[in-house]
Amino acid sequence: MPIDLYHYPGSAPCHAVRLVAAAVGVELNLKLLNPTAGEHLTPEFLKINPQHTIPTIDDNGFYLWESRAICTYLIEKYGKNDSLYPKDSKQRAIVNQRLYFDAGTFYQSFAQYLYPQVLGGEAENPAKLEKCKEAMDYLDKFLEGQNYVAGDHLTVADLSIVVNALCYTIIDIDMNKYKNIQRWMERIAAEAPKYHDIVDEGFKAYKTWIQTALKK
DSSP states (O other): OOEEEEEOTTOHHHHHHHHHHHHHTOOEEEEEOOGGGTGGGSHHHHHHOTTOOSSEEEETTEEEESHHHHHHHHHHHHOSSSSSSOOSHHHHHHHHHHHHHIIIIIHHHHHHHHHHHHHHOOOOOHHHHHHHHHHHHHHHHHTTTOSBTTBSSOOHHHHHHHHHHHHHTTSSOOGGGOHHHHHHHHHHHHHSTTHHHHHHHHHHHHHHHHHHHHHO
């Protein structure tokens, strides 16, 4: 029975969940939810997720939100092995550290810089842009001499972070400075199952939305 995924096509966290589902062979029933139209605030959805965030899944009555929690849940319940989320305590600790970095530093820096401009009409904040560059510096350092962000093979950390790294290409950052990140992004795009089917069209729409909003 497919798992319902409440999603929005341009959402990077939704892309991460879909990449993990593809990697573990889980079928998703995509249920479009458009936050810009207030569809996440309906009484029906608030019963499922009081925080009214996407992505949210409904796995036969088990409701879960926060993309990284969903990703690890899908792997632990449906994965055929522990490759994407190793059970070895030290290997898993590194994966977890990267996921926490993604949530608390990498994605957060991007969101705090860009969304006040897009949603609140605020002026660009150079100090917040520097935080984005600092986050990219960290990620590039993690990838020095490494093909993957958390070990010697593809993990959930790669699938979660890569879609957010793609978002960084929208803002005023010189991506050519980050050779390790560029190389890694190309590798994950080539290795992650259904990457282009899941990410390309949604990211294109997201990029257009951001660029249009910033011109207003």
